[in-house]
Amino acid sequence: MVPLENYLFLSSILFVLGLIGVIVRRSVIVVILCIELMMNGANLAFVSYGHFLNSMDGQLIVFFVMAVAAAEAAIGLAIVVMIYRNRESTDLDEVNLLKF
Amino acid sequence: MASTLVFYFLAIVTTVGAVSVVALPNPMYCVFSLIVTFLGLAGLYLSLNAQFVAIVQIIIYASAIMMLFLFVIMLINLDKEDKKVLRIPFQKLLGIVFGLFVFLVLIIVLKDVNISVHIKGVFTPQYINQIGNTQLIGKLLLSKYLLPFQTMGVLLFVGIIGAVVLGRRKSR
Numbered sequence: 566m567v568p569l570e571n572y573l574f575l576s577s578i579l580f581v582l583g584l585i586g587v588i589v590r591r592s593v594i595v596v597i598l599c600i601e602l603m604m605n606g607a608n609l610a611f612v613s614y615g616h617f618l619n620s621m622d623g624q625l626i627v628f629f630v631m632a633v634a635a636a637e638a639a640i641g642l643a644i645v646v647m648i649y650r651n652r653e654s655t656d657l658d659e660v661n662l663l664k665f
Numbered sequence: 666m667a668s669t670l671v672f673y674f675l676a677i678v679t680t681v682g683a684v685s686v687v688a689l690p691n692p693m694y695c696v697f698s699l700i701v702t703f704l705g706l707a708g709l710y711l712s713l714n715a716q717f718v719a720i721v722q723i724i725i726y727a728s729a730i731m732m733l734f735l736f737v738i739m740l741i742n743l744d745k746e747d748k749k750v751l752r753i754p755f756q757k758l759l760g761i762v763f764g765l766f767v768f769l770v771l772i773i774v775l776k777d778v779n780i781s782v783h784i785k786g787v788f789t790p791q792y793i794n795q796i797g798n799t800q801l802i803g804k805l806l807l808s809k810y811l812l813p814f815q816t817m818g819v820l821l822f823v824g825i826i827g828a829v830v831l832g833r834r835k836s837r
Contacts, residue, residue, distance in 0.1 A: 567672045569780060572709070575676050577771040579683050579702075581764045586687040588760030594692050594738060598699050601730070602683055605706055616713040620786035621793075621801060624718050625810050628802075631725055632817045636824030638730045642737045643831035649741040650834075 572613035579606030593648065593655045597641045604634050671712060679705035696734050703727040714790050717799045 579602055586599030608627045615623020649655055682702030686695045703726045710719035753759070793801060806814050 567669055567712070570775070570778065571672065571676070572713075573775045573778065574772075575679065575709075577768060577775060578680055581768040581771070582680075582683040582687055584767060585760050585764035588763060589687065589757050592692055594734065595686075595695050598686055598692075598695055598734065601726075602686060602699065602702065605703065605726075609706060609709060612710055612713050612715050612718060614780075616715065617780050618783055618785055619789050621788045621805055622786075624715050624802060625805055627715075627718050628721070628806070629813055629817055631721065632821060635725065635730055636820055638733055639824050639828040640831065642733060643828040645737060646741065647831055655741065 569613060569617045573610060576606045576609040576613070579603070579609065591657045593645050593657055593660075594642075596657065597638065597645070601634060601638070604630055668712060672709070675705045675708045675712070678702075679709070692738050693735070696731055696738065700727050700731050703731070714793065715798070717802055 583599040583601075583603035583606060586602065587596050590596055590599065608630055611623040611626050611630075613623075615621060645655060648660060652659060679702050682698045682700075682705060685698040686702065689695050689698065703722060707719040707722040707727070710716075710722060788801070
């Protein structure tokens with residue numbers, strides 16, 4: 566039986582890797598991918614706590630997080646396409662005017 | 666002992682995938698390594714007795730959402746992150762240091778977590794296997810979590826409308 570601490574350690578590794586990616590990378594698509602990575606780290610913590618506390622709530626919350634992630638990916642990618650259409654580039658450093 | 670080996674194998678697969686999402690320069694390879702990470706996470710969910718979540722992870726995350734990303738990457742002509750000057754000097758170094766700091770905080774918080782003091786629920790693995798994981802999730806989704814479930818539907822509807830409005834080409 567693997568203890569809870571290992572799962573929490575792995576989930577914090579995933580979360581921190583996503584955080585580093587959001588800060589370091591400059592392509593918008595990779596930044597959105599890293600946000601998905603952070604969400605998955607949180608999901609792993611939810612499911613492992615739910616399993617070790619004999620509760621189903623963790624698994625249910627993971628569904629809601631997945632729905633939010635799907636909506637976020639759809640709208641975020643639409644914004645990426647719009648930025649590319651206006652600027653011919655998806656570099657985050659060039660998107661600094663808050664207008665188009 | 667076998668479950669420990671499976672856990673470490675899946676943990677290594679997941680971590681390697683996550684590291685290559687952050688490190689690889691080509692966004693296409695980032696998407697593929699994120700799919701590897703999601704498959705490893707689905708295996709971890711299986712080891713945590715969350716079968717339905719594992720299947721949904723593969724079907725929705727590793728297939729549907731990642732296919733959306735692949736389509737957008739193929740649609741727009743992405744250039745690699747070239748060697749232009751960064752707006753903030755030492756941005757990569759500062760980002761890594763900040764991430765390690767957050768990791769340190771998380772480890773300090775999580776290292777003495779003690780779940781034996783919490784009240785345990787009624788859903789033991791025997792009980793769940795007796796009814797069935799999927800049946801139990803369906804029942805809870807339509808009784809205890811009915812309002813969040815319907816709100817989730819509204820959220821996805823708004824998301825569809827927003828994506829269509831944003832992606833539409835303006836007619837002039």
